[in-house]
Amino acid sequence: MDTTLQRIYAMTQADIAAASKHLMVGGGTPGPILVQGKGVRVEDIEGKDYIDCTSQSWAMYLGFSNEEIIDTIHEHSKHMTHIHQGFNSLPRFYLARLLAQLAPQGLDRVSFTVGGGPAIEAAMKIALRSRPGSREFVSLWDAYHGTIFSTASASWIATQASGQFTGQQNFLSALHTVPRVPNPYCYRCYFGQEPDSCDLMCAEMLRLTLQRGVNGPAAGVLVEPIQASAGQIIFPRRYLVRVREICDEFGVPLIYDEVQTYCRIGDWFAATHYGVTPDVIVLGKGLGAGLPIAAIIIGDRMEGFGPKTEELHTFANNSLAQVTAARQIEVIQRDGILENTRRMGEYLADGLRRLQGEFPEMGDIRAVGLHIGIEYVEDPKTKEPAVDKCVQIRTEGMELGAIFGLGGVRKNVLKVKPPLILQQHEADEILDILHRAMEKVLRP
Numbered sequence: 001m002d003t004t005l006q007r008i009y010a011m012t013q014a015d016i017a018a019a020s021k022h023l024m025v026g027g028g029t030p031g032p033i034l035v036q037g038k039g040v041r042v043e044d045i046e047g048k049d050y051i052d053c054t055s056q057s058w059a060m061y062l063g064f065s066n067e068e069i070i071d072t073i074h075e076h077s078k079h080m081t082h083i084h085q086g087f088n089s090l091p092r093f094y095l096a097r098l099l100a101q102l103a104p105q106g107l108d109r110v111s112f113t114v115g116g117g118p119a120i121e122a123a124m125k126i127a128l129r130s131r132p133g134s135r136e137f138v139s140l141w142d143a144y145h146g147t148i149f150s151t152a153s154a155s156w157i158a159t160q161a162s163g164q165f166t167g168q169q170n171f172l173s174a175l176h177t178v179p180r181v182p183n184p185y186c187y188r189c190y191f192g193q194e195p196d197s198c199d200l201m202c203a204e205m206l207r208l209t210l211q212r213g214v215n216g217p218a219a220g221v222l223v224e225p226i227q228a229s230a231g232q233i234i235f236p237r238r239y240l241v242r243v244r245e246i247c248d249e250f251g252v253p254l255i256y257d258e259v260q261t262y263c264r265i266g267d268w269f270a271a272t273h274y275g276v277t278p279d280v281i282v283l284g285k286g287l288g289a290g291l292p293i294a295a296i297i298i299g300d301r302m303e304g305f306g307p308k309t310e311e312l313h314t315f316a317n318n319s320l321a322q323v324t325a326a327r328q329i330e331v332i333q334r335d336g337i338l339e340n341t342r343r344m345g346e347y348l349a350d351g352l353r354r355l356q357g358e359f360p361e362m363g364d365i366r367a368v369g370l371h372i373g374i375e376y377v378e379d380p381k382t383k384e385p386a387v388d389k390c391v392q393i394r395t396e397g398m399e400l401g402a403i404f405g406l407g408g409v410r411k412n413v414l415k416v417k418p419p420l421i422l423q424q425h426e427a428d429e430i431l432d433i434l435h436r437a438m439e440k441v442l443r444p
Helices: 003-009 013-020 067-077 090-102 116-130 201-212 237-250 270-274 319-335 337-358 387-400 424-442
Strands: 034-038 041-044 049-052 107-113 137-140 220-223 254-257 280-283 294-299 362-368 371-376 405-407 413-416
Touching: 049 424, 067 319, 090 107, 090 294, 090 319, 107 116, 116 220, 116 254, 116 280, 116 294, 137 201, 201 237, 220 237, 237 254, 319 337, 337 362, 337 371, 337 424, 371 387, 387 405, 387 413, 387 424
Parallel strands: 137 220, 220 254, 254 280
Antiparallel strands: 034 041, 041 049, 107 294, 280 294, 362 371, 371 413, 405 413
């Protein structure tokens, strides 16, 4: 074994305690020290095994230690890893063409960045170029687009949505004002309407804001077609159709943040799933099969980057991440992973709805593919958020061998988003662990 790896793998608890004094972690919640994984499972330093329903920030679509991905990384790394953004490379050409072929018709130009936040910002730059004289973007309530200054300004973490300023409270002076409009949170409709018969007042609020609430022409509208960090909020198709109409009426670019929906909903893009095409699609997280890469895809209506100083990232042309992203796409196509995502998503959702009959505290179950959330409430009639119980269920689930995520502005949504290679017996294990965790927390 490589001597550096030997020293890393041999770290003792004393070594870890000493090293921890030097480490700053800017986000997330403390969890076990993970040392290895295979398939949908990870193992911690104590040898405890978990089924990972977070896919490590929703990024490991093909699970851990996928042999084909490892082989691609190993073979390509013998030729090249990093290439400056100013040099052409075969992996960049290949992946750009591949993504353009998969994208909805009319979206066919691709640019790469190092992560989701910078990719959102790149989309914002292109929108500004395409809308001379524009300045302000519009985002949705409960949106999350990252933590860099430009995108945090458009995210709920810069507001008092949760009852307090969270995440960015130390940097408010550096953020800029982004008008926000209601999201289609049908479980908690702000206008007291029923989802199937509502008049889409949330969308009409966007129209009024573009007309009367923005200084000058709006630069763009930022939308997550399914809001993930907000609590897995699934948008009705007719809402997105109306948003597209409104953006067309005002000539405003529509930007889809698909950092968390790419592939996970059982289709390549939410734009394809809904049949509503934006002007820009932003990808990240799972795009690189565990390696850092993000991308934006634009259509002919948008003006691309111009001078070389507009969008520079040292690692925007990381060939290792690019070949890995391409290999993952080919495995997904060959092995029917999107079909499996839809099938296992439906299986899990059906199992969760059966559990809901026993535990009405599972107020709302929201699932598209393996993009799944459970909103816990104290009472299904009052819908009072059951924040502490949701946190306890996650903690108990960890003890029982499953890693779940937390979401929602109120942090009362349990996220169930395992790798897309999930099999039925593993889905059964997830349901069993969740059942036991809820019994302990909700029926002590």
